[in-house]
């Protein structure tokens with residue numbers, strides 16, 4: 098199996114580690130293979146968009162989700178290191194409001210699957226980070242919402258050294274009590 102899959106603290110949020118081939122030239126790995134992804138996760142999803150963001154140290158993006166066209170995301174880091182966080186927003190789910198944090202970096206080549214119905218964000222730990230991700234639905238600015246990165250009820254333990262660098266949108270995220278809730282998918 099080209100991917101090794103492991104669970105996180107949250108049901109449905111999965112870490113995938115690809116098989117990496119190294120030789121004297123460097124390395125090679127399949128960063129995405131639909132058949133292997135389906136076999137490893139048991140999920141039948143179609144990705145429709147690929148995104149790439151670059152951020153400097155201390156930048157925190159998130160926690161984002163879309164109310165319509167909720168997106169499943171397969172995320173990874175190709176340069177640098179981040180602390181990546183998912184928050185369960187599934188109505189009446191025993192894990193509603195709970196979070197999972199995973200370190201992703203260019204060396205471990207971990208990928209994280211975040212299902213639709215979860216808020217997502219990350220903190221950049223390296224000088225620069227290039228963050229790549231696939232999404233199962235299209236970006237919709239009207240549908241996008243932001244859950245506060247520092248909501249006390251969620252209580253994410255970010256590995257912060259200084260105050261994070263945030264957009265105005267991300268400084269004004271909603272509290273968990275105001276956040277939208279998703280039917281189980």
Ligand SMILES: Cc1cn([C@H]2C[C@H](O)[C@@H](COP(=O)(O)OP(=O)(O)O[C@H]3O[C@@H](C)C(=O)[C@@H](O)[C@H]3O)O2)c(=O)[nH]c1=O
Pocket residue numbers: 148150158159160161162217218219236264
């Ligand atoms: C996310 C996104 C943004 N944009 C545009 C809108 C805006 O002008 C510019 C920057 O957008 P943002 O500030 O929302 O980018 P960013 O804060 O990086 O947003 C992303 O954050 C992470 C945590 C996620 O989980 C993603 O789903 C996405 O919400 O890029 C697109 O054209 N397509 C997209 O898919």
